[in-house]
Amino acid sequence: MGIALAREGSLLVEVERGSIERGSCATLAVSREWHISQARQEAIEMARSIGMSPTLSLHVGTAVSELATNLVWHSTSGGAITLCAVKEDGNEGIEVVAEDDGPGIPNVERALQEGFSSKGSLGGGLPGVRRFMEEFDITSVLNQGTRVLARKWKRWP
Numbered sequence: 001m002g003i004a005l006a007r008e009g010s011l012l013v014e015v016e017r018g019s020i021e022r023g024s025c026a027t028l029a030v031s032r033e034w035h036i037s038q039a040r041q042e043a044i045e046m047a048r049s050i051g052m053s054p055t056l057s058l059h060v061g062t063a064v065s066e067l068a069t070n071l072v073w074h075s076t077s078g079g080a081i082t083l084c085a086v087k088e089d090g091n092e093g094i095e096v097v098a099e100d101d102g103p104g105i106p107n108v109e110r111a112l113q114e115g116f117s118s119k120g121s122l123g124g125g126l127p128g129v130r131r132f133m134e135e136f137d138i139t140s141v142l143n144q145g146t147r148v149l150a151r152k153w154k155r156w157p
Protein backbone atom coordinates (compact mmCIF):
# COMPACT_ATOMS: atom_id res chain seq x y z
CA MET A 1 0.00 0.00 0.00
CA GLY A 2 1.40 3.40 -0.93
CA ILE A 3 0.75 5.85 1.89
CA ALA A 4 -0.33 9.48 1.84
CA LEU A 5 3.30 10.45 2.22
CA ALA A 6 3.88 9.29 -1.34
CA ARG A 7 2.22 12.58 -2.27
CA GLU A 8 5.37 14.42 -1.16
CA GLY A 9 7.58 11.38 -1.59
CA SER A 10 10.25 10.77 -4.15
CA LEU A 11 8.18 8.87 -6.70
CA LEU A 12 5.81 11.70 -7.33
CA VAL A 13 8.65 14.21 -7.31
CA GLU A 14 10.54 11.98 -9.71
CA VAL A 15 7.65 12.01 -12.16
CA GLU A 16 7.68 15.79 -12.08
CA ARG A 17 11.44 15.99 -12.50
CA GLY A 18 12.02 12.86 -14.52
CA SER A 19 15.75 13.23 -14.92
CA ILE A 20 17.65 11.32 -12.26
CA GLU A 21 20.72 9.62 -13.72
CA ARG A 22 22.10 6.58 -11.92
CA GLY A 23 25.85 6.01 -11.94
CA SER A 24 27.52 3.13 -10.14
CA CYS A 25 25.22 0.99 -8.00
CA ALA A 26 25.83 -1.80 -5.50
CA THR A 27 23.27 -4.28 -4.17
CA LEU A 28 23.96 -5.89 -0.82
CA ALA A 29 22.07 -8.82 0.66
CA VAL A 30 21.15 -8.09 4.27
CA SER A 31 20.00 -10.92 6.49
CA ARG A 32 22.57 -11.22 9.27
CA GLU A 33 23.58 -8.76 11.93
CA TRP A 34 27.09 -8.35 10.53
CA HIS A 35 25.66 -7.24 7.18
CA ILE A 36 24.42 -4.08 8.93
CA SER A 37 27.86 -2.59 9.57
CA GLN A 38 29.00 -3.74 6.12
CA ALA A 39 26.10 -1.89 4.45
CA ARG A 40 26.72 1.19 6.59
CA GLN A 41 30.40 1.24 5.65
CA GLU A 42 29.69 0.74 1.96
CA ALA A 43 27.20 3.63 2.04
CA ILE A 44 29.67 5.97 3.74
CA GLU A 45 32.36 5.07 1.21
CA MET A 46 30.06 5.63 -1.77
CA ALA A 47 28.96 8.99 -0.35
CA ARG A 48 32.59 10.04 0.22
CA SER A 49 33.50 8.85 -3.29
CA ILE A 50 31.13 11.40 -4.86
CA GLY A 51 32.63 14.14 -2.71
CA MET A 52 29.89 14.32 -0.11
CA SER A 53 31.11 15.91 3.13
CA PRO A 54 32.09 13.59 6.00
CA THR A 55 29.11 14.74 8.06
CA LEU A 56 26.52 14.20 5.32
CA SER A 57 28.15 10.88 4.42
CA LEU A 58 27.66 9.76 8.00
CA HIS A 59 24.00 10.69 7.74
CA VAL A 60 23.70 8.37 4.74
CA GLY A 61 25.54 5.66 6.70
CA THR A 62 23.22 6.05 9.67
CA ALA A 63 20.12 5.84 7.47
CA VAL A 64 21.44 2.70 5.79
CA SER A 65 22.29 1.20 9.14
CA GLU A 66 18.70 1.74 10.37
CA LEU A 67 17.18 0.30 7.18
CA ALA A 68 19.50 -2.69 7.31
CA THR A 69 18.64 -3.26 10.97
CA ASN A 70 14.96 -3.31 10.06
CA LEU A 71 15.64 -5.88 7.34
CA VAL A 72 17.37 -8.12 9.88
CA TRP A 73 14.85 -7.70 12.72
CA HIS A 74 11.48 -7.15 11.07
CA SER A 75 11.66 -9.07 7.82
CA THR A 76 11.50 -12.84 8.03
CA SER A 77 14.24 -13.57 5.51
CA GLY A 78 16.14 -10.29 5.43
CA GLY A 79 16.26 -8.32 2.21
CA ALA A 80 18.52 -6.22 0.03
CA ILE A 81 19.90 -2.70 0.01
CA THR A 82 20.81 -1.04 -3.27
CA LEU A 83 23.04 2.03 -3.15
CA CYS A 84 23.43 4.22 -6.24
CA ALA A 85 25.33 7.36 -6.98
CA VAL A 86 22.77 9.67 -8.62
CA LYS A 87 22.93 12.94 -10.54
CA GLU A 88 20.31 15.51 -11.30
CA ASP A 89 20.78 18.97 -12.81
CA GLY A 90 24.44 19.09 -11.80
CA ASN A 91 23.72 17.99 -8.26
CA GLU A 92 24.99 14.66 -6.98
CA GLY A 93 23.64 12.38 -4.32
CA ILE A 94 23.17 8.88 -2.98
CA GLU A 95 20.04 6.82 -3.48
CA VAL A 96 19.22 4.03 -1.07
CA VAL A 97 16.57 1.40 -1.72
CA ALA A 98 15.84 -1.20 0.97
CA GLU A 99 13.55 -4.01 -0.12
CA ASP A 100 12.25 -7.19 1.41
CA ASP A 101 9.63 -9.90 0.90
CA GLY A 102 8.77 -9.94 4.58
CA PRO A 103 5.53 -9.47 6.52
CA GLY A 104 4.95 -5.84 5.49
CA ILE A 105 3.87 -3.03 7.81
CA PRO A 106 0.18 -3.00 8.83
CA ASN A 107 0.08 0.75 9.52
CA VAL A 108 2.83 2.72 7.79
CA GLU A 109 1.83 6.09 9.24
CA ARG A 110 2.10 4.72 12.74
CA ALA A 111 5.44 3.04 11.93
CA LEU A 112 6.79 6.44 10.89
CA GLN A 113 5.91 8.02 14.22
CA GLU A 114 8.80 8.66 16.58
CA GLY A 115 8.69 6.07 19.36
CA PHE A 116 6.50 3.45 17.66
CA SER A 117 7.96 -0.05 17.71
CA SER A 118 6.21 -3.40 17.36
CA LYS A 119 9.21 -5.05 19.01
CA GLY A 120 9.64 -2.96 22.15
CA SER A 121 12.60 -1.13 20.66
CA LEU A 122 13.04 2.67 20.55
CA GLY A 123 11.04 3.22 17.39
CA GLY A 124 13.51 5.79 16.14
CA GLY A 125 14.72 4.02 12.99
CA LEU A 126 12.30 5.02 10.25
CA PRO A 127 11.73 8.57 11.62
CA GLY A 128 15.51 8.93 11.73
CA VAL A 129 15.92 7.84 8.11
CA ARG A 130 13.32 10.41 7.14
CA ARG A 131 15.19 13.14 9.01
CA PHE A 132 18.63 12.27 7.67
CA MET A 133 17.63 11.85 4.02
CA GLU A 134 16.00 14.66 2.03
CA GLU A 135 13.78 12.39 0.00
CA PHE A 136 11.89 9.52 1.51
CA ASP A 137 9.24 7.16 0.21
CA ILE A 138 7.88 3.95 1.67
CA THR A 139 5.58 1.33 0.20
CA SER A 140 4.52 -1.70 2.16
CA VAL A 141 2.11 -4.49 1.31
CA LEU A 142 0.96 -6.81 4.06
CA ASN A 143 2.39 -10.33 3.65
CA GLN A 144 4.33 -9.22 0.58
CA GLY A 145 7.03 -6.87 1.72
CA THR A 146 8.35 -3.39 2.19
CA ARG A 147 10.31 -1.00 -0.01
CA VAL A 148 11.92 2.16 1.28
CA LEU A 149 13.55 4.63 -1.09
CA ALA A 150 15.60 7.54 0.22
CA ARG A 151 17.96 10.04 -1.35
CA LYS A 152 20.45 12.50 0.02
CA TRP A 153 21.99 15.25 -2.09
CA LYS A 154 25.26 17.13 -1.76
CA ARG A 155 23.35 20.39 -2.12
CA TRP A 156 19.82 20.83 -0.81
CA PRO A 157 17.55 22.52 -1.74
Ligand SMILES: Nc1ncnc2c1ncn2[C@@H]1O[C@H](COP(=O)(O)OP(=O)(O)OP(=O)(O)O)[C@@H](O)[C@H]1O
Pocket residue numbers: 066069070071074075100102103104105111112116117118119120121122123124125126127146
Ligand atom coordinates in the same frame (compact mmCIF):
# COMPACT_ATOMS: atom_id res chain seq x y z
N1 LIG B 1 11.23 -3.99 6.74
C1 LIG B 1 10.20 -4.05 7.62
N2 LIG B 1 9.32 -5.07 7.58
C2 LIG B 1 8.28 -5.14 8.45
N3 LIG B 1 8.06 -4.22 9.41
C3 LIG B 1 8.91 -3.20 9.51
C4 LIG B 1 10.04 -3.04 8.63
N4 LIG B 1 10.69 -1.91 8.97
C5 LIG B 1 10.03 -1.38 9.99
N5 LIG B 1 8.96 -2.13 10.32
C6 LIG B 1 7.93 -1.85 11.36
O1 LIG B 1 7.97 -0.45 11.63
C7 LIG B 1 8.21 -0.25 13.02
C8 LIG B 1 9.02 1.02 13.20
O2 LIG B 1 10.34 0.85 12.66
P1 LIG B 1 11.54 1.66 13.30
O3 LIG B 1 12.79 1.30 12.60
O4 LIG B 1 11.16 3.11 13.34
O5 LIG B 1 11.54 1.17 14.82
P2 LIG B 1 12.12 -0.20 15.44
O6 LIG B 1 12.90 -0.94 14.41
O7 LIG B 1 10.99 -0.94 16.06
O8 LIG B 1 13.05 0.36 16.58
P3 LIG B 1 14.52 1.02 16.41
O9 LIG B 1 14.77 1.17 14.94
O10 LIG B 1 14.45 2.34 17.10
O11 LIG B 1 15.44 0.04 17.07
C9 LIG B 1 8.89 -1.51 13.51
O12 LIG B 1 8.72 -1.71 14.90
C10 LIG B 1 8.19 -2.59 12.66
O13 LIG B 1 6.94 -2.92 13.23
Ligand SMILES: [Mg+2]
Pocket residue numbers: 066069070124125126
Ligand atom coordinates in the same frame (compact mmCIF):
# COMPACT_ATOMS: atom_id res chain seq x y z
MG1 LIG C 1 14.35 -0.01 13.28
